[in-house]
Amino acid sequence: MAVRLRAWTLADAPVLAELINNKKVQDNLRDGIPFPYGEEDAKVFLSEMLASDPDQNIAFAIEADGKLIGSISAVRCGNIHFRTAELGYYLGEPYWGKGFATEAVRQICEYVFQKTDIIRIFAEPFAYNAASCRVLEKAGFQLEGVLRSNAVKNGRVQDMNMYARIRKE
Numbered sequence: 001m002a003v004r005l006r007a008w009t010l011a012d013a014p015v016l017a018e019l020i021n022n023k024k025v026q027d028n029l030r031d032g033i034p035f036p037y038g039e040e041d042a043k044v045f046l047s048e049m050l051a052s053d054p055d056q057n058i059a060f061a062i063e064a065d066g067k068l069i070g071s072i073s074a075v076r077c078g079n080i081h082f083r084t085a086e087l088g089y090y091l092g093e094p095y096w097g098k099g100f101a102t103e104a105v106r107q108i109c110e111y112v113f114q115k116t117d118i119i120r121i122f123a124e125p126f127a128y129n130a131a132s133c134r135v136l137e138k139a140g141f142q143l144e145g146v147l148r149s150n151a152v153k154n155g156r157v158q159d160m161n162m163y164a165r166i167r168k169e
């Protein structure tokens with residue numbers, strides 16, 4: 001199936017809400033996302049994102065064969081890190097294990113390195129998130145180190161892995 005990144009629209013709200021209204025998805029993300037997650041939450045998120053500066057927040061819907069399956073973004077950092085971006089992504093559970101996330105990560109990296117001046121894209125999956133670590137490795141990211149006891153998720157202290165891909169690597 002063909003994976004494609006495209007711009008978000010407000011009409012994505014119902015499907016987006018279905019994808020992220022899932023504890024198994026949210027257990028691998030940062031806190032602050034409503035749960036349960038409804039269409040109104042998706043509309044708020046989409047409105048904020050559509051109003052944001054596209055040079056700061058490079059955000060795409062992930063499609064496979066014309067169907068919305070997930071979300072991916074590269075967010076530019078501030079201060080001396082202004083040429084660094086943090087990558088974040090998720091797919092709805094029915095779409096896991098088919099190579100879609102790896103393809104989406106490859107595509108956003110190509111876009112970011114071609115269309116912006118960003119030189120470093122990094123991601124910080126929880127160390128236990130083997131699927132996400134593998135996605136990053138397959139997409140050309142290097143493990144730079146383990147950020148020990150770097151987060152508390154669901155009441156547990158967690159290590160996170162620092163992965164990065166540098167322009168021209």
Ligand SMILES: CC(C)(COP(=O)(O)OP(=O)(O)OC[C@H]1O[C@@H](n2cnc3c(N)ncnc32)[C@H](O)[C@@H]1OP(=O)(O)O)[C@@H](O)C(=O)NCCC(=O)NCCS
Binds near residue numbers: 099129134
């Ligand atoms: C992580 C996530 C994006 C992966 O998406 P995906 O489309 O299933 O990933 P891919 O199919 O491209 O690749 C997954 C790889 O991980 C491997 N994998 C999956 N589960 C694994 C596990 N428990 N242990 C080891 N490897 C695992 C797969 O075998 C595959 O590697 P392979 O191609 O070498 O066989 C998806 O599971 C997801 O959205 N999870 C919830 C949100 C999340 O974790 N986001 C990332 C936050 S950093």
